[in-house]
Amino acid sequence: MNVIEIRKHFPIYEHQPHLTYLDSAASALKLNEVLEAIKHYYETSSANIMRSGFKNAYQSTLDYEHSRHVIKQLIHATYDEEVIFTKGATQSINMVAHHYESVLQKGDEILISHLEHHANILPWQNVCKKTGASLKYVALDQHFKITEDALLKSINERTKIVALTYISNVMGYITPLQKVIQKAHEVGAVVLVDAAQAVAHIEINVQTLDCDYLVFSGHKMFGPTGVGILYGKQTLLSHLTPFELGGQMMDEVDEQHYTLAKLPARLEAGTPPIAEAIALAPAAMFIKSIGYNNIHAHIKSIHTYTLQSLKTLKDIEIYNETADIGIVTFNIRGVHAHDVQSFLSEEDVAVRTGHHCAKLIHQQLKQAATIRVSISIYNSKEDIDQLIKALKQAITFFIH
Ligand SMILES: Cc1ncc(COP(=O)(O)O)c(C=O)c1O
Numbered sequence: 394m395n396v397i398e399i400r401k402h403f404p405i406y407e408h409q410p411h412l413t414y415l416d417s418a419a420s421a422l423k424l425n426e427v428l429e430a431i432k433h434y435y436e437t438s439s440a441n442i443m444r445s446g447f448k449n450a451y452q453s454t455l456d457y458e459h460s461r462h463v464i465k466q467l468i469h470a471t472y473d474e475e476v477i478f479t480k481g482a483t484q485s486i487n488m489v490a491h492h493y494e495s496v497l498q499k500g501d502e503i504l505i506s507h508l509e510h511h512a513n514i515l516p517w518q519n520v521c522k523k524t525g526a527s528l529k530y531v532a533l534d535q536h537f538k539i540t541e542d543a544l545l546k547s548i549n550e551r552t553k554i555v556a557l558t559y560i561s562n563v564m565g566y567i568t569p570l571q572k573v574i575q576k577a578h579e580v581g582a583v584v585l586v587d588a589a590q591a592v593a594h595i596e597i598n599v600q601t602l603d604c605d606y607l608v609f610s611g612h613k614m615f616g617p618t619g620v621g622i623l624y625g626k627q628t629l630l631s632h633l634t635p636f637e638l639g640g641q642m643m644d645e646v647d648e649q650h651y652t653l654a655k656l657p658a659r660l661e662a663g664t665p666p667i668a669e670a671i672a673l674a675p676a677a678m679f680i681k682s683i684g685y686n687n688i689h690a691h692i693k694s695i696h697t698y699t700l701q702s703l704k705t706l707k708d709i710e711i712y713n714e715t716a717d718i719g720i721v722t723f724n725i726r727g728v729h730a731h732d733v734q735s736f737l738s739e740e741d742v743a744v745r746t747g748h749h750c751a752k753l754i755h756q757q758l759k760q761a762a763t764i765r766v767s768i769s770i771y772n773s774k775e776d777i778d779q780l781i782k783a784l785k786q787a788i789t790f791f792i793h
Contacts, residue, residue, distance in 0.1 A: 565716030719768030
C-alpha cells in the first residue's frame with residue numbers, strides 16, 4: 394500500500410504534515426470524500442428528508458437512502474431496512490438494551506466479557522437492575538482472550554442475550570463468534586455484536602455470522618462523528634420498542650394514540666444526522682475500494698514493526714503482543730501513562746492513554762491506565778520511528 398497516496402485522501406495531513414496519528418481506535422482521521430459529501434449536502438440542499446416533496450428535499454432523501462444501501466452492502470445485510478442510522482455505537486447498544494428492559498425477567502442471564510467497552514457493559518447492567526436478570530462474564534484465558542470454548546461453556550438455557558465485542562479496543566483480539574452464535578440460538582438467546590473496532594479492519598458479513606444485532610460508529614471508519622449504525626434482523630427490528638418517539642416514525646396519530654411506521658422509519662425518530670449519514674457512504678466505499686485484505690496486510694506490517702521497535706526499549710511492558718489488529722497496549726514500568734503522553738504530545742505523536750473506556754479489562758491487567766497505539770491505513774514506519782523517539786525521551790526523563 395502506498396501511504397503517500399493514501400494520505401492524499403486525508404486533508405489533516407495538509408494542515409499538519411508532522412502529525413503522527415496513532416489513535417485511530419478512538420477516532421479515525423476523516424476522508425476528504427466524507428468532508429466533501431457533508432459540504433455538498435449543506436451547500437446544495439440543507440433540506441430535511443422524508444418530509445417535504447420539493448426537489449432538494451427529494452434529492453437528499455435519495456442520498457440518505459443510498460447511504461443506507463451502501464452500508465447494507467458493506468456488512469452484507471439482507472435488506473436495506475435492517476440498517477438503522479443512529480448517533481453511534483453507544484446509542485445503538487442502548488436502543489437494543491432499552492427493548493430488553495421489557496422482555497427479560499428474573500432468572501434470565503445476559504452474557505458479556507471483561508473486554509467490553511463501557512458502551513457494552515453499562516446498558517446491560519441497567520437492564521439487569523430493572524428486570525432482575527443477571528449479568529454474567531465469560532472467563533478470559535491467561536492472555537486475557539475470550540476463547541470459543543469458554544463462551545460455549547458459559548451459554549446455557551437461562552442465557553437470553555449474548556453481547557460481545559467483535560474486536561477488543563484495548564487488546565485488539567478478534568472474538569471467535571461463529572459457533573457461539575449458533576449455540577446462543579440453540580438456547581433461544583439473541584446475539585449483539587459490537588463491531589465498533591471491527592468495521593475498519595475486517596470484512597463483516599452479518600448473514601454468515603448470523604448475528605441478531607450489530608453496531609458500529611461512523612467516526613472509526615473514516616466517516617463523520619454523530620452517526621452510527623444499528624443493524625438488526627428484520628424480524629427483530631420490526632418488534633424493537635423505539636427508544637425515542639416523534640417525527641416521522643409514526644403511521645397514525647390521534648389525540649390519545651399512535652401506531653408505528655414500518656422499518657426503518659420506526660426506529661429513526663426526529664430529524665436524523667442527515668449530512669453525516671449521507672457522508673458515511675463515501676467512507677464505506679473507500680474501505681471497499683482498498684479492500685479489507687490490503688488494509689489488514691498493511692496494518693499487520695506496521696504492527697509487527699511497532700512490536701519490534703518497542704522491544705528495543707528497556708522498561709516497556711506490552712500487554713497484547715498477539716493482537717489480531719494493529720493495537721499495541723503497553724506501559725513504561727513505573728511511569729504513569731498520562732505522564733508519558735505529555736512527552737509524546739510535544740513531538741506531535743497522538744496516542745490514547747488511560748482506561749480507554751474499558752475499566753474492567755484494566756482491572757484484570759492490574760493497571761489503572763495504559764498507553765494504546767492504534768494503527769490505520771495512513772500510518773507508516775516513520776510514524777513508529779517518531780513514537781519510539783518520543784518514548785526514549787520519556788524514559789530518559791523519568792527513569793534514567
Ligand atoms: C469496542 C467499542 N465499542 C463501542 C464504542 C463506543 O463508540 P462510540 O463512542 O462511537 O459510540 C467504542 C469506542 O471507542 C469501542 O471501541
